[in-house]
Each structure stands twice: as C-alpha cells, then as structure tokens.
Amino acid sequence: MKFSIFGSLNIHLVKRQSSLVSESVLIEKLTQRDQQAFQWLYDQYSPALYGVVLRIIRDDEQSSDLLQDIFVKIWKNLDAYDASKGRLFTWMLNIARNTAIDSLRSRKTQPFAAIRTDEENVHIVDRQHNTEQPNPDHIGIKEIVNQLRPERKQLIDLVYFGGYTHEEAAEELNLPLGTVKTRVRAALQELKQLFKS
C-alpha cells in the first residue's frame, strides 16, 4: 500500500531522525509527479510553511495565496533541490520565507514586519489550539521555544520573520552589530541545547 512508505517516513520525521533513503524515495515520487506524494508533502509541511508566511505577512488571505504560490514553486523547482546541500524541509522553508519576504518588500505598503505584540502571539496560539488536528509534537516544540530568553527570541523573530539583516536589526534594536551577531548565535545554540534535552 502506497501510504505505508510515507507513514514510516512520518514517524521518522516526528522523531527528528532524518532518513535520507525515505526522503529520496519521496523526492523520486514527487519528480514522477505522484499525486499521493504531493498530498503527503502538503499535509506534512503546509502548517509549518503557512505559520512562517503568516508570521511575515500578517494577513490570512494574502498568506493563503502566497502558500499556494510557494507550493507551486516547490513543485516546479524540485529538480533544483540538492539533497547534498541541505534538508528538504529546510529547502522548502527557505522558499516559503523568501517568497513571503519578497512579497512583503515589493508591496511596500507597510514597513518590514515588526515584532509581534504579545496579544497577537496569543491570538496565533489560540488559533493553533483550535485547529481540527492539534499536533501534540508541535505543542511540545512550542513549549521548548518559549523557554528561549525573550531578547534572543525577539532577535530571531526580527531576522527570520522580519527579513532584517544583522545591520538593520542592530539599528532597530539600538544594539551594536557585534552584539546582534553574538546574540543570533547564542539564540540558536540555546535552542539547540533546548531541543537536545
């Protein structure tokens, strides 16, 4: 049965053990334009990609349109994906993030995404909890992420979701550039430790 491959892959991903063999099978199926494979890919990754786009764009309707564009891009550019250069999910995340940030910048109707207020964060969390199939794994991750020091989280959000360069972030937060660079590294290293434990 077709789903068995993807079922096992799903477990692998949830356990955060990248399985190159399974991923290469998935990519193989995708390049053969297999609809089941695409559906699996979409179901697996669309919440994460949508979450990223939503964080950047802050508009449900525009984010939905962009998510559609992003999956079309992924579909069309699968040949360009090089497994030796990085993981598939990372590759997809980069496409999503770049597409959203480009869209944000081209519209120029609003400045770069500022840091979200706590109120908005709560709103997103609520909405996530209200989704039909709450993913217990994601909730666990969320708790881990919330342990991150606030000033580090703020910086990651600014750079990753705001598309700020280190220089722009330094200006925005009124910090020396060196501090920004150190703090970005510290933030990711802290997250790494948090996820390991």
Place this chain on the structure above:
Amino acid sequence: MNVTEYIASGILESYVMGAVSDQERREVECLSSIYPDIRHELDQLSEVLESYALSHSVEPPASVKAKLLDQLDFDKPVRETIVRPMPVNLETTSSPTFRITWVVAASMGLLLLLFSFFLLSQLRTNQKVLATIRINNNKMQAEMRLLRDQKTQTEHTLAVVRQPGTRTMELRGNEKAPQGTMLVFWNSLTKQVAVQVQSLPALPADKQYQLWSMVDGKPVDAGVFDATNIPDLVQRLNRSVARADAFAVTVEKKGGSPTPTFSTLLALTPVNA
C-alpha cells in the same frame, strides 16, 4: 583552515537565518561540502530552525490544498530535464570558453616569443659592444704599458743625467759601423758609467759589445752591453770607472774579455775636459 573557529564565528547561524550575503552563502555551501564538522553543525542548526518554524505551525485553509490539487499537473514526469543530451549542452556552453582559452594561450605564447627575440637581439648588441670595448681596452692597456716603460726609461736616463758631475759623450761608429751611434754617461764622482745605444749593428748570440775606458793609453774594462733596439734604454754598466781619458767600444765574446780585440774597435771618443 580552523574548522572550530569557523563554526564558532556565527556565520553558520547567520546562514540558516538567511542573513548572509551571496558570497558568504557560497562560502558556507562550499566549506560545508568539504568539512564534515561544518556540515554536521549546519544540519543541526537547520533542524533547530525547522523546529522553530514548526513551533509556529498554523493549519492553512483547506481551500489552498484544493486549489493546488486542481492547478498542478500530476502523473506527467518531469524527467526530460534529467535525460537531456549532455554532450550538446557541453558543446554549447564550453565551446566559446574553450576557444577564448586557446586564443589567450596563443597570444601569450606569441608575446613571450617576441619578447625573447627582443631580449636575444639586446643580448647580441650588448655582446658586440662589449667585444669592441674589450679590444679598445686591450689596445689602451698596451699603449699605457708602452708609455709606462718609456717613462721608466726616461726616468732612468734623467736619473743618470741629472746626477751632478755626469758627463755625456757621443760615440760614433768608424767604417765598420758607419751608422753606429751611442751615448756614454760617466760620472767621475760616483764612478758610475752607463750607455745608451742609439744605433749599433746587431750581434750574434755569443757576442756582446764591451766598453773600455782609456787610462794613460791603456784600455780598462768598463763593462759589457747589448745592442738593443729599444731607443732611450740606458744600460748601467757594473764597473766603476774612476779615471778615463777616452772611451772605446769593441765587439767581444759574451761576458766580455780582459783585453780588447782591437780589430773589432768600432768607436773611440776622448773624454771632453
């Protein structure tokens, strides 16, 4: 390269955050393909960011999936791109580069060749000039040596002549040596005597000229000398001459004789008072 330092520099974190320049991005991609430690750290950071993105997951509206399933072409493999004929591709992309490389190489070679010809001709010219200079130098050195010799002789002559009391007498050859002419320098105070041959017939190897001083009508040995063809050469004779009324020259066997052979008398001159 120090991998640990590179990892600690924070560039990998900036890379996964999408906050690097194009050049830095290429650098990270290149180095991570070379160094497994960098690759490992990059993968870990990518996973961290994946988890971070996952933590923001929001279920998208169902309409998006429906639209996508409607929009995308399924079951039409895109494998053509992979089985495209590579040689054609290679030819079109690499041929101009190849040609340019050849042109550049050929022109470099030509330039190098021309330059070496230039250097060679320079070298030849220099060698010619050097040879001329060397010949001139030799000529000048020879001339200088000659001048120095002449100067030394002149000095010798002058040294003899300058001494107070030196008398100079000219001896002319008789019928046996009509062209013969020479000078005798005699200093009665120092008792030194010297001759300067100006023109005397050359002698066989076993013969020498001998000078005699006439004292009270008797010949006294005053030393032997050679008929040299070097002009102005003053030959000091190693005999002391205390008294002399006249000087005479005879041809004797090499080394001189105790008594003169009068048959070979060439010249005789009285000492002028």
